[in-house]
Amino acid sequence: MNEFEKDVQAKSNDAIESGLGFVYSFLFFTIIFFIGVIIKAVAL
Incomplete structure (x- = not known):
């Protein structure tokens, strides 16, 4: 057993x-996507 297995952080x-x-990365990209959708809807 090496030293890293004995002393786990x-x-x-x-x-x-x-x-x-x-989950956090999925939520981040979902928010970015909806910001783009909202900007595109407002630009019409």
Whole structure:
């Protein structure tokens, strides 16, 4: 067992963190998309 396996910095679940990263990035691109849709609708 190497030293990194003995001294772990974060003991939280990686699946939860990766899921939250996916959700945050999805929300970010969704907001960017709707901002573009609103700008296009106003420009008409």
